[in-house]
Amino acid sequence: MDHSADAQRTDLMTITRHVLNEQSKHPEARGDFTILMSNLVLGCKFVCSAVNKAGLAKLIGLAGDTNVQGEEQKKLDVLSNEVFVKALTSSGRTCILVSEEDEEATFVDPSLRGRYCVVFDPLDGSSNIDCGVSIGTIFGIYMVRDKNEASLYDVLQPGNQMLAAGYCLYGSSCMLVLSTGSGVNGFTLDPSLGEFILTHPDIKIPKKGKIYSVNEGNAQNWDEPTSKYVENCKYPKDGSSPKSLRYVGSMVADVHRTLLYGGIFLYPADNKSPDGKLRVLYEVFPMSFLMEQAGGQAFTGKQRALDLVPTKIHQRSPIFLGSYDDVEEIKALYVKEAKA
Ligand SMILES: O=P(O)(O)OC[C@H]1O[C@](O)(COP(=O)(O)O)[C@@H](O)[C@@H]1O
Numbered sequence: 537m538d539h540s541a542d543a544q545r546t547d548l549m550t551i552t553r554h555v556l557n558e559q560s561k562h563p564e565a566r567g568d569f570t571i572l573m574s575n576l577v578l579g580c581k582f583v584c585s586a587v588n589k590a591g592l593a594k595l596i597g598l599a600g601d602t603n604v605q606g607e608e609q610k611k612l613d614v615l616s617n618e619v620f621v622k623a624l625t626s627s628g629r630t631c632i633l634v635s636e637e638d639e640e641a642t643f644v645d646p647s648l649r650g651r652y653c654v655v656f657d658p659l660d661g662s663s664n665i666d667c668g669v670s671i672g673t674i675f676g677i678y679m680v681r682d683k684n685e686a687s688l689y690d691v692l693q694p695g696n697q698m699l700a701a702g703y704c705l706y707g708s709s710c711m712l713v714l715s716t717g718s719g720v721n722g723f724t725l726d727p728s729l730g731e732f733i734l735t736h737p738d739i740k741i742p743k744k745g746k747i748y749s750v751n752e753g754n755a756q757n758w759d760e761p762t763s764k765y766v767e768n769c770k771y772p773k774d775g776s777s778p779k780s781l782r783y784v785g786s787m788v789a790d791v792h793r794t795l796l797y798g799g800i801f802l803y804p805a806d807n808k809s810p811d812g813k814l815r816v817l818y819e820v821f822p823m824s825f826l827m828e829q830a831g832g833q834a835f836t837g838k839q840r841a842l843d844l845v846p847t848k849i850h851q852r853s854p855i856f857l858g859s860y861d862d863v864e865e866i867k868a869l870y871v872k873e874a875k876a
C-alpha cells in the first residue's frame with residue numbers, strides 16, 4: 537500500500553479539523569468551543585468577502601452614505617460588527633460579547649447563552665479601507681464563571697486567563713492566525729474551496745528581528761525610554777546594522793508581519809495619550825497572547841501585558857510586542873528609568 541498519498545492527505549488540514557483535533561485532547565470537552573469557532577470562522581469569511589468588494593462600496597451599498605440608487609448604506613465596520621455579533625450569538629455558545637464598535641458589553645439572551653465570552657475588534661485598521669490596504673479582525677475568548685450569573689467581571693479578566701486568541705487578516709491572502717494556548721497556527725483561505733487550510737503550522741517568531749514598527753509622527757511626544765529605543769534602532773551603538781522601519785497603520789497587518797519576520801511593534805504612551813491608543817481587551821491582549829505563544833514577548837512599559845487587570849472594557853494601554861530579544865531591550869530601558 538502506498539502510504540505517501542495518505543501522508544500528504546493528512547497534511548491538508550482545515551481549521552475545523554484542527555479545532556476538532558484540539559478538542560480531542562480534552563476528553564471532558566463537549567464540542568462547544570468547536571461550534572463557537574466554526575461560527576467565528578464563518579463571520580471571518582463573510583467579512584472577507586465584503587472587504588474584497590470594498591472598492592465597489594459605493595455601487596453595492598457598503599460606503600456608509602447614500603448609494604447611486606439613493607439607498608441607505610452600511611459602513612464596512614458597522615456591517616462587520618453586525619456579522620460577528622450575529623454569528624457569535626447564534627452559535628448558542630456565547631454569554632458576553634465586547635466589541636470595539638459597541639459602547640456597552642452585550643449580554644446574550646439567557647435562552648441562547650453558552651459558556652464563552654468573546655472580545656473582538658470586528659474591523660481593525662478601518663481607516664485603511666478606502667485605499668485598499670490590509671485590515672483585519674482581532675478576537676480573544678474567555679470562559680464565563682457561571683453563565684446564569686454573568687457579569688462584566690467575566691470580561692475584565694487579565695489576558696493570562698484567555699483560552700484562545702487570534703486574528704483574521706484581509707490582505708493579499710485572507711489568513712486566520714489562531715492560538716488555543718498550545719502554540720500558534722496560521723490558516724489561509726482558499727477562496728475556491730471556502731476553507732481555511734493550515735499553511736503556517738506552529739509559528740515561531742524569530743528571537744531577534746530587523747524591523748521596528750511604530751507611528752514615528754508621534755515621536756516629539758514620546759517618553760525617554762521609547763525615544764532612546766527608537767534612536768537605537770536607527771543608530772545602533774553596538775555597530776550592528778540599523779533596523780528597517782515598516783508601518784502599515786493596521787495593527788493586524790503590522791503584528792502579522794512582526795510575527796512572521798520578527799522585530800518589534802510599538803504603540804507607546806505619549807504626552808498627549810498617556811495610555812497609548814490601542815485597546816486592552818480586543819487589541820493588546822489577543823496580540824500579546826499570540827506573541828507569547830509564538831515565543832515572543834509583550835510588555836506595557838510597566839509589566840507583562842497579559843498580567844494587566846483591566847477595569848473598563850474599552851481601556852487602552854501602551855504596548856511593545858514582538859521578538860523576545862527586541863522586547864527585552866526596551867524592557868531594560870523602562871526598568872532603568874523606573875529605578876532612576
Ligand atoms: O494611525 P495611528 O495613530 O498610527 O494608529 C494606528 C493604529 O490604530 C488602529 O487602526 C486602531 O484600530 P481601529 O481601526 O480598529 O480603530 C490600529 O489598527 C493601528 O495599529
Ligand SMILES: [Mg+2]
Nearest residue numbers: 657660661819
Ligand atoms: Mg483596531
Ligand SMILES: [Mg+2]
Nearest residue numbers: 636657659660
Ligand atoms: Mg476596529
